[in-house]
Amino acid sequence: MNVVKIAQVFNNGRSRAIRIPKEFEFEADQVEVRMTENGDLLVHPVKKKSLLALLASLEPLSDEDRMPEIEDYPPEPVDLGESE
Structure with a gap:
């Protein structure tokens, strides 16, 4: 199509x-x-990225920006008996 x-x-x-x-x-x-190069303007619609594409385009966090490792895990669940 060349309109x-x-x-x-x-x-x-x-x-x-x-x-x-x-x-x-x-x-x-x-x-x-x-x-x-010859001065023509080209216009292209920018498609919105999907969430997965957006996440894939992000740079990984540096070591200093990462959350610290969890050293003190929460206690094991306690059985309080059956609830009715």
Whole structure:
């Protein structure tokens, strides 16, 4: 699919913005904008990461940031008899 549309460019505060035509509507809160060597702008929707993907992308904790090892374990459970 190679569809070309003319889009409106406007000022939004101190930034320039592009009004995306309805035909190109997509489900995303963010886009990646890339400028090619010849000056073309490429806009790609950023897909939200799943929780597993987000957790996998996190750096492991350093030794000083880890929780200390548990040395004093809780006592063994006590049998208080049957409850009715």
